[in-house]
Amino acid sequence: MSTRQTLPTEQPACHPPPESPLAAAGTGERAHRARTEPMTIRGLQDGRTIVETDGGTYVVDADHERCTCPDHAIRGVRCKHLRRVAIEAAAGTIPPAGMREGACALCGDPVFVEFDQPTALCERHSFEPGECVIDRETGSLLIVVAETTDRADERRIDDGRPIAEVETNRNYSGHEPVVEAVYASALGRQTNGRAAKRYGFPASRLRHTDHDPVRGRRLLASHRPAQRADAAG
Template sequence: MTHPEHTPASLPATRSKTTRPPADTTGRARRARTDPMAVRPLRDGRYAVETDGGTYVVDLDARSCTCPDAQIRDARCKHRRRVALDVTDGLVPPPGQRTAVCAVCGGRTFVPTGDDAPALCARHAIDPGTLVSDRETGDRLVVVAATGDRADSVATDEGRLVADYPSNADYGRHEPVFRAVYLDALRRGGDVTHYAFPASRLRPVTDRDAGPSPTDGIDAAGPTTA
């Protein structure tokens, strides 16, 4: 009689089984690449791995798999190895994260499982302290914080929503808001006002960017306190 722990899980697959080049590997490492498998992340942070022989559940954090090779031989089976490969290559989210859609470009990204804020991919996420340029005015600012809230839900001290400013008409109302301060204001010292911007209005300044930044005619999404 087969022990329940060694029985393939009854889980439907949502991806087609694929293979990988062997990459000069042998044994289980080779089978992890060359055997047809489909990896599907589960809501609890584990992964269902469908093979031609059945579907098994891998837990990377616990270093376990429900297949006989892992359960009986305590081996690092081909299923665990395939999941690790897919996580490393960004094909499936790592444990504790889920797949999401970037609020700016619609590209695929990964976010913490319990995070309900608008998601941003690596291209559009901006870390606090980053020097950025306002696409509308060319002014230089320093990002203070990512609010995690949408432009159509964040109000400035003027009582207007960030999304309702005419200067933000070309940016998505659904985009997350960043708070930033003008670089010239920081240089002058004293009290510094924080301004709110839709994510895609701010462009990180690269080493190739040069020249002074204008600061006249400011029309950011209004002043707002941090």
């Protein structure tokens, strides 16, 4: 199971901190041209980028700092195409190195995802750890533990069934991410030192609420995460 980055302290080590678009270009003549010349940028599924200019069309591999243009291929310099791709990535208009463009499982809006990430949610639909949500099936109040990148039709519960195939999840799509949550009532009860059980839900089964998120975080702080999430009945 993989978990979307959940806490501000858990920045993945492989992604450098975001650079400002201005700094991304560097300085000098090539940086100036990278910023000002008209170029059409198009991301490929494999993470490379097509850069179309008046002078030709080139393929930039930002991960390996490579470009197919003569300036880079022959002279070995950081060409204007590499710089332009760095500018666009820093500005958030194309995926940063190591990521590709995907779509929110609920609304289809574009989101940047890891290459092997099978499902994702946009900013508007994503869940925060500690957030209070309502189970649409039972009306129960739950506290989100984590939004995972596992699909509901792939993550299995103890009896081997995918979460999407549990009766009460039939109204929700299997391609949605699994969101792990604990029942607020279970956190409030004395559990004899045992962690409250965490359950996995297809994302759209959980409804965002206006409840105080601080309360959710406080309840969650007293909760030790269980080994694995099960599907709610």
